[in-house]
Amino acid sequence: MKDSDILINSARRTIEIEHRAIGELCQRIDNSFAQACEILLHCEGRIIVTGMGKSGHIARKIAATLSSTGSPAIFVHPGEASHGDLGMITDKDVVLALSNSGTTSEILTILPVLKRKGIPLISMTGDSRSMLAQTATVHIDASVSEEACPLGLAPTTSTTVALVLGDALAMALLEAKGFTREEFAFSHPGGRLGRRLLLKVKDVMHSDTAIPRVAPDTVLSDALLEITRKGLGMTTVVSADGVLRGVFTDGDLRRTLDSGKDIHKTPISAVMSIESKKIRENALATEAVHMMQEKSIYTLIVVDEHEALRGVIRMHDLLQANVI
Numbered sequence: 001m002k003d004s005d006i007l008i009n010s011a012r013r014t015i016e017i018e019h020r021a022i023g024e025l026c027q028r029i030d031n032s033f034a035q036a037c038e039i040l041l042h043c044e045g046r047i048i049v050t051g052m053g054k055s056g057h058i059a060r061k062i063a064a065t066l067s068s069t070g071s072p073a074i075f076v077h078p079g080e081a082s083h084g085d086l087g088m089i090t091d092k093d094v095v096l097a098l099s100n101s102g103t104t105s106e107i108l109t110i111l112p113v114l115k116r117k118g119i120p121l122i123s124m125t126g127d128s129r130s131m132l133a134q135t136a137t138v139h140i141d142a143s144v145s146e147e148a149c150p151l152g153l154a155p156t157t158s159t160t161v162a163l164v165l166g167d168a169l170a171m172a173l174l175e176a177k178g179f180t181r182e183e184f185a186f187s188h189p190g191g192r193l194g195r196r197l198l199l200k201v202k203d204v205m206h207s208d209t210a211i212p213r214v215a216p217d218t219v220l221s222d223a224l225l226e227i228t229r230k231g232l233g234m235t236t237v238v239s240a241d242g243v244l245r246g247v248f249t250d251g252d253l254r255r256t257l258d259s260g261k262d263i264h265k266t267p268i269s270a271v272m273s274i275e276s277k278k279i280r281e282n283a284l285a286t287e288a289v290h291m292m293q294e295k296s297i298y299t300l301i302v303v304d305e306h307e308a309l310r311g312v313i314r315m316h317d318l319l320q321a322n323v324i
Contacts, residue, residue, distance in 0.1 A: 014148040014156065021144045021157045022164055028141050029168070036122045036138045037172050040071065043120075045092030047073035050081065052106050054155040055098040055162065062096070062166030069170050070179035078106035086113055096122045096169075100142070100158045102130020111135050124165055126158055140165060201288050202281035204321050205302050205311030206232065213238045213309065216245055216269035220256065223248060223268045232312060234299060237272045242308045244301060246272035278303050281310045285323045288313055 040047060047066055051059035059075055066073035076085055078097075089095065095114055097107050102125035111132070114121055123136035126143040133139040142165055148156035173179075212230035214223045216237055227235045227248075237246040248268055256263070256271045279288055279300045288300055292315050302311035318324050 017146060017148045018157050018160045021146075021161050024145070025142075025161050025164060032138055032140055033168070033172075036140055037169065037176065039094055039120050039122060039138060040096075040169065040173055041176055043071075043092070043094040045090050045094070047071055048076050048089050048093050048095045049073055049098070050076050050078045050095065050107060051098035052078055052104050054159050055100060055104070058159050058162045058166065059096075059098045061163065062098075062170070065166060065170045066173070069174045070177050071170065071173045078104065078110060082106065082109045086110060089114070089117070089119060091117050091119060094120045094122065096124065097132060097136070098124045098142075098162055099130075099132055100126040100155060100162070102127040102132040104132070107132060124162060199285040199321060199323055200281065201279055201283045201285055201300075201302055201313055202311070204285050204288075204317050204323070205281065205313040206230075206317070207302075207311040211309065211312055212236060214248075214268055215240070216267065216272075218268045220261070220263040220266045220268055220271065224253070224263065232299070232314065234312075235268075236301060236309055236312065237268055238309050244276075244278070244303055244307055244309045245269070246274045247276045247301060248272045249299070276301050278307075279313070280304070285313075285318055285321065289315075289318055289324055292318075 047063070049059040049063040049066070050056075056075075056077065063073040063075040074088070076088060081089070099107055102123065108131060111121070115135075120137045121135065122138050122140065123132045124140045124142045125133045127133060128139055128141055128143070142158070142161050144157040144161055146152070147154065147158060210230065212226050212232055212235035214226050214235055214237055216239060218226075218237075223235055227233065234247055234249040236244060237248060239245050246269070248271065252271055252273055256266070261271065277291060277295055277297055277300050279291060279302055281302050281304070291300060292298060298315045300313050301309070302313060304310055315324075
């Protein structure tokens with residue numbers, strides 16, 4: 001067998017084992033899971049997620065997922081907890097403890113304090129008979145029949161199952177709370193997801209003096225100077241009361257030159273496009289992207305409810321803002 005075949009077979013075996021474990025896990029989601037969700041939904045403080053070693057890494061990820069989906073959570077290292085960090089846990093919190101064996105000494109050490117404070121404890125272990133599982137308010141079964149590691153030593157399948165359970169908890173809580181896309185965006189303002197969900201046209205558009213604009217009676221040669229000055233490849237045509245009357249683009253210029261009109265005598269109103277695609281400034285930037293893609297255009301004019309000019313937005317601006 002070629003070396004590449006050995007590697008591929010190993011990968012497939014690992015995936016098949018973990019896939020099978022997740023399928024088995026699905027059949028074990030029962031009232032214990034629902035009870036855990038109820039406890040977390042009624043938590044007045046934070047969800048304290050803890051675990052040692054590989055379970056600790058999974059616990060950190062679960063805490064991050066919970067926090068970003070509407071359930072405030074933090075990771076507390078169980079070893080540090082018994083040396084002062086227990087002060088971070090209040091009687092309004094809920095503790096979610098991960099341990100495949102259910103016998104992790106660092107977690108067991110802090111159990112009496114949690115009990116004394118009356119803090120609800122949700123355990124996620126691979127052994128329902130373990131001390132951690134038996135001590136917990138609610139135990140979630142995270143057992144697996146085998147690790148993907150051929151030595152049966154490295155946490156693989158067990159950590160995958162724990163991670164899936166954490167995601168399942170987070171999504172169940174998200175749906176139960178009615179957590180919205182906008183709320184999710186507020187938790188992710190710095191990333192592309194946040195920008196796509198929060199950024200509005202007014203945040204990206206060219207406005208005020210940056211807008212190329214001329215009056216309807218402006219001769220074409222002067223309008224071309226305005227287009228050059230503002231550098232957007234077009235100009236708006238606006239009446240004295242600020243209402244949009246039309247636009248003049250590169251395409252309009254080509255048609256005008258082909259017709260032989262004198263650019264020094266022809267008013268812009270005679271060659272402008274009266275119909276233009278428009279959008280409101282409070283629309284989401286993603287809506288502008290959709291309109292441009294649907295109409296195969298690269299510029300939108302921004303107007304208010306009275307058709308007064310408010311700005312200009314281009315596909316290039318949306319690209320720079322990482323909306324696309």
